[in-house]
Amino acid sequence: MEEIYAKFVSQKISKTRWRPVPSGSLQTAETFATGSWDNEENCVSLWSIGDFGNLDSDGGFEGDHQLLCDIRHHGDVMDLQFFDQERIVAASSTGCVTVFLHHPNNQTLSVNQQWPAAHHHTGPGSPSYSSAPCTGIVCDNPEIVTVGEDGRINLFRVDHKEAVRTIDNADSSTLHAVTFLRTPEIVTVNSIGQLKIWDFRQQGSEPCQILSLTGDRVPLHCVDRHPNQQHVVATGGQDGMLSIWDVRQGTMPVSLLKAHEAEMWEVHFHPSNPDHLFTCSEDGSLWHWDASTNGPEKSSLFYQGGRSSTFLSHSISNQASVHQSLISSWLSTDPAKDRIEITSLLPSRTLSVNSLDVLGPCLVCGTDAEAIYVTRQLFS
Amino acid sequence: MEELDCEPAITWIPGVNSKKKQMCFDWGPGEMLLCETSFSKKVDTSEKVPSCPFIYIVRKDVDVYSQILRKLFNESHGIFIGLQRIEEELTGKSRKAQLVRVSKNYRSVIRACMEEMHQVAIAAKDPASGRQFSSQVSILSAMELIWNLCEILFIEVAPAGPLLLHLLDWVRLHVCEVDSLSADVLGSENPSKHESFWNLVTVLVLQGRLDEARQMLSKEADANPSCASMCRILGDLMRTMPILSPGNTQTLTELELKWQHWREECERHLQDSTFAASPRLEALCKIMLGDEATLLEHKELLSNWYHFLVTRLLYSNPTVKPIDLHFYAQSSLDMFLGGESSPEPLDNILMAAFEFDIHQVIKECSIALSNWWFVAHLTDLLDHCRLLQSHNLYFGSNMREFLLLEYASGLFAHHSLWQLGVDYFDYCPELGRVSLELHIERIPLNTEQKALKVLRICEQRQMTEQVRSICKILAMKAVRNNRLGSALSWSIRAKDAAFATLVSDRFLRDYCERGCFSDLDLIDNLGPAMMLSDRLTFLVYHSAGISPDLLFLKVCL
Numbered sequence: 001m002e003e004i005y006a007k008f009v010s011q012k013i014s015k016t017r018w019r020p021v022p023s024g025s026l027q028t029a030e031t032f033a034t035g036s037w038d039n040e041e042n043c044v045s046l047w048s049i050g051d052f053g054n055l056d057s058d059g060g061f062e063g064d065h066q067l068l069c070d071i072r073h074h075g076d077v078m079d080l081q082f083f084d085q086e087r088i089v090a091a092s093s094t095g096c097v098t099v100f101l102h103h104p105n106n107q108t109l110s111v112n113q114q115w116p117a118a119h120h121h122t123g124p125g126s127p128s129y130s131s132a133p134c135t136g137i138v139c140d141n142p143e144i145v146t147v148g149e150d151g152r153i154n155l156f157r158v159d160h161k162e163a164v165r166t167i168d169n170a171d172s173s174t175l176h177a178v179t180f181l182r183t184p185e186i187v188t189v190n191s192i193g194q195l196k197i198w199d200f201r202q203q204g205s206e207p208c209q210i211l212s213l214t215g216d217r218v219p220l221h222c223v224d225r226h227p228n229q230q231h232v233v234a235t236g237g238q239d240g241m242l243s244i245w246d247v248r249q250g251t252m253p254v255s256l257l258k259a260h261e262a263e264m265w266e267v268h269f270h271p272s273n274p275d276h277l278f279t280c281s282e283d284g285s286l287w288h289w290d291a292s293t294n295g296p297e298k299s300s301l302f303y304q305g306g307r308s309s310t311f312l313s314h315s316i317s318n319q320a321s322v323h324q325s326l327i328s329s330w331l332s333t334d335p336a337k338d339r340i341e342i343t344s345l346l347p348s349r350t351l352s353v354n355s356l357d358v359l360g361p362c363l364v365c366g367t368d369a370e371a372i373y374v375t376r377q378l379f380s
Numbered sequence: 381m382e383e384l385d386c387e388p389a390i391t392w393i394p395g396v397n398s399k400k401k402q403m404c405f406d407w408g409p410g411e412m413l414l415c416e417t418s419f420s421k422k423v424d425t426s427e428k429v430p431s432c433p434f435i436y437i438v439r440k441d442v443d444v445y446s447q448i449l450r451k452l453f454n455e456s457h458g459i460f461i462g463l464q465r466i467e468e469e470l471t472g473k474s475r476k477a478q479l480v481r482v483s484k485n486y487r488s489v490i491r492a493c494m495e496e497m498h499q500v501a502i503a504a505k506d507p508a509s510g511r512q513f514s515s516q517v518s519i520l521s522a523m524e525l526i527w528n529l530c531e532i533l534f535i536e537v538a539p540a541g542p543l544l545l546h547l548l549d550w551v552r553l554h555v556c557e558v559d560s561l562s563a564d565v566l567g568s569e570n571p572s573k574h575e576s577f578w579n580l581v582t583v584l585v586l587q588g589r590l591d592e593a594r595q596m597l598s599k600e601a602d603a604n605p606s607c608a609s610m611c612r613i614l615g616d617l618m619r620t621m622p623i624l625s626p627g628n629t630q631t632l633t634e635l636e637l638k639w640q641h642w643r644e645e646c647e648r649h650l651q652d653s654t655f656a657a658s659p660r661l662e663a664l665c666k667i668m669l670g671d672e673a674t675l676l677e678h679k680e681l682l683s684n685w686y687h688f689l690v691t692r693l694l695y696s697n698p699t700v701k702p703i704d705l706h707f708y709a710q711s712s713l714d715m716f717l718g719g720e721s722s723p724e725p726l727d728n729i730l731m732a733a734f735e736f737d738i739h740q741v742i743k744e745c746s747i748a749l750s751n752w753w754f755v756a757h758l759t760d761l762l763d764h765c766r767l768l769q770s771h772n773l774y775f776g777s778n779m780r781e782f783l784l785l786e787y788a789s790g791l792f793a794h795h796s797l798w799q800l801g802v803d804y805f806d807y808c809p810e811l812g813r814v815s816l817e818l819h820i821e822r823i824p825l826n827t828e829q830k831a832l833k834v835l836r837i838c839e840q841r842q843m844t845e846q847v848r849s850i851c852k853i854l855a856m857k858a859v860r861n862n863r864l865g866s867a868l869s870w871s872i873r874a875k876d877a878a879f880a881t882l883v884s885d886r887f888l889r890d891y892c893e894r895g896c897f898s899d900l901d902l903i904d905n906l907g908p909a910m911m912l913s914d915r916l917t918f919l920v921y922h923s924a925g926i927s928p929d930l931l932f933l934k935v936c937l
Contacts, residue, residue: 093827122861171865173866190865369458
């Protein structure tokens with residue numbers, strides 16, 4: 001975790017996202033998108049961290065990120081997702097959801113599609129129309145699911161003008177984030193501390209499952225699903241607590257880890273190394289949680305029964321222990337056995353870190369101190 | 381109140397006919413609202429002049445809105461916070477070194493801004509904005525010049541000897557045409573025949589860069605054998621000039637003796653007319669003897685009086701003591717200007733610095749600069765150096781706090797930079813908290829996420845009144861939008877029992893109207909929060925339809 005480059009960019013960054021690399025390719029992440037907030041004119045920008053050979057005109061170093069193009073965005077950028085290689089979906093505080101298209105030939109961004117009243121408190125038809133911020137998006141080509149402060153869930157499909165499905169008043173409080181569980185199922189988190197699972201195959205506007213913490217209903221701000229284990233979900237709350245849930249079992253989280261001192265804004269499992277988790281918070285820190293157990297620990301589980309074993313052993317008890325150690329260190333209820341190493345990645349405490357994204361060995365994050373940090377050596 | 385130093389500037393408001401109609405205005409935290417009224421100035425107006433339909437916002441501080449200066453504000457905020465935090469650890473010998481490092485950090489941030497603005501100025505498409513950026517660059521350059529001098533005199537507190545070395549570095553950093561000139565001349569085929577060759581050699585001598593000057597002379601010696609011996613002699617003089625090097629252990633007295641001795645040798649050469657054959661070489665020798673008349677002949681090369689001052693000191697009094705600086709400074713300024721022009725604000729500021737009058741420096745800077753950034757950060761740093769007497773100003777707080785408050789208030793007037801302002805208020809012990817309380821309530825909250833950030837700021841500082849009032853506003857908005865769950869969640873955060881009662885009333889009213897509970901999942905899952913208000917407890921009890929004993933159990937689990 002040696003070199004992390006910081007660049008001040010004259011806008012408070014609310015979201016940063018890596019552009020996905022084509023699957024099966026050996027490329028590493030090279031381009032990322034950012035959204036700004038709290039400006040009179042916000043914008044969605046694309047940046048590149050490609051190698052530049054020489055120092056460029058303002059003395060930036062090779063690792064320094066350069067602005068490729070940007071486009072004005074009406075309202076704060078509340079969430080940002082890459083829909084595919086060229087299209088970016090942005091959620092606005094005005095309740096509008098916009099799809100931007102990137103043209104690589106002339107390095108410009110343009111508006112491809114827009115749903116201007118995706119989220120509202122009272123509808124556009126009524127005289128007292130009031131919009132509501134759209135707070136979260138998740139994309140799975142060709143579908144886009146959005147949630148907002150109006151407690152509404154929308155299912156859009158690109159190139160369809162109207163929403164394919166809308167669940168009005170899905171929640172009486174604000175929905176803060178959404179992610180896919182299995183493709184027709186999504187999970188949302190809200191400001192009274194509940195995880196709700198919705199199945200689009202079912203009609204009606206009731207969730208098929210509700211999970212929550214007992215005790216104080218601390219609002220949950222972010223949610224992410226384990227890349228391989230579709231039942232493992234991590235959430236971050238207003239008190240900075242990281243919770244890991246198993247949606248198959250019960251209604252309570254499996255583990256609660258005291259993490260940050262203030263709201264946790266984003267939590268991400270690393271897409272290819274899911275034993276690594278990243279969180280960022282209002283308290284100005286970004287943490288790397290490393291739950292990969294080291295060699296001897298793992299093999300001690302194999303040798304549990306006193307006999308030598310290999311991965312191919314068929315004995316049931318062995319299978320169970322293999323199963324357990326391979327599946328997920330996150331679900332272990334014994335924090336002493338599976339040590340989690342936590343590292344703070346930013347060199348000094350700053351204003352809130354609003355967003356982060358990881359892809360391969362690269363990490364990007366954006367802060368309220370108007371700086372973007374990039375590192376390309378996460379696992380060095 | 382003091383008298384005004386100058387006439388107030390007039391700002392014309394476009395579209396408003398101030399000859400015919402009266403204007404009205406109102407002050408805001410950093411801005412003024414202004415519009416035309418329907419009252420006309422003359423009593424009888426037969427013609428109805430249409431009034432201007434706009435309301436104008438007049439801002440004095442436009443720097444806050446510059447994209448590039450925003451980087452300055454953000455980066456310096458980080459340095460400021462770092463300085464306040466390490467204050468407790470700053471003790472003993474390392475303290476001065478740390479403070480100098482902080483000062484250099486600030487300066488490097490100014491320089492980075494300057495570089496970027498310079499690039500933008502060059503690339504600007506229309507000449508008007510190009511000029512504007514260029515003037516910004518010169519303002520930043522002046523700020524860095526002043527800060528650098530303050531660092532040498534007040535923070536580094538260089539004693540006689542090293543003082544001159546620092547001043548030389550200072551001048552070399554800010555009169556930087558030398559490098560491009562040098563590249564030009566050396567890059568040409570025949571350097572000694574270049575038209576600017578002698579200018580370059582002279583400038584190098586003026587800046588005390590004698591090694592490089594000697595190299596130039598050797599090129600001249602090669603090209604022009606007739607004056608080779610003269611060049612060699614002059615080069616030897618240059619080589620042997622005694623100068624205090626940083627690691628040197630000789631005392632000042634020793635240096636002074638050696639230097640006198642060397643000076644006498646230069647005098648002797650002049651008397652013997654060694655360089656009579658080449659007036660240029662003779663002029664160089666005279667410069668090295670600190671001859672003022674010769675120095676003044678090269679005014680364009682010196683380009684400003686403080687360069688003249690430093691060169692004078694280098695060649696006539698290298699072991700100058702800090703307290704004697706201002707004599708030389710005043711006379712240098714007078715000699716350089718020669719009565720033709722009067723000193724500019726920058727000159728006055730530098731002069732005040734040479735006189736070690738910190739308050740005057742800060743006062744002059746406050747007047748000359750349009751933004752409080754510079755004086756606020758410089759004064760804070762000097763305060764950490766324990767240089768400011770705590771004399772109170774009219775309004776009770778000391779100068780450092782006053783300037784920080786002004787700067788932070790300016791930040792709060794900006795739609796986005798208010799977050800930086802919070803930290804500045806934190807470090808103003810007398811009026812910071814109350815200022816923050818007043819400002820933070822006025823930040824517009826258009827999304828819940830922004831509201832959460834503001835609430836976090838208030839909670840961290842135990843500003844319970846502000847938390848209450850913000851939560852109440854958000855809860856009311858939620859109730860109006862029929863987001864009862866959000867309303868409840870805000871009233872729980874504020875521990876506002878009265879509001880929780882209000883929300884429960886709404887739920888109950890809905891029940892009476894519809895015959896069933898909406899949002900049963902919310903009521904069902906409240907947990908201990910339902911004890912916040914009696915009405916809420918009743919609601920949970922009633923919606924659950926369970927007996928009080930079971931209800932008690934439910935609450936506890």
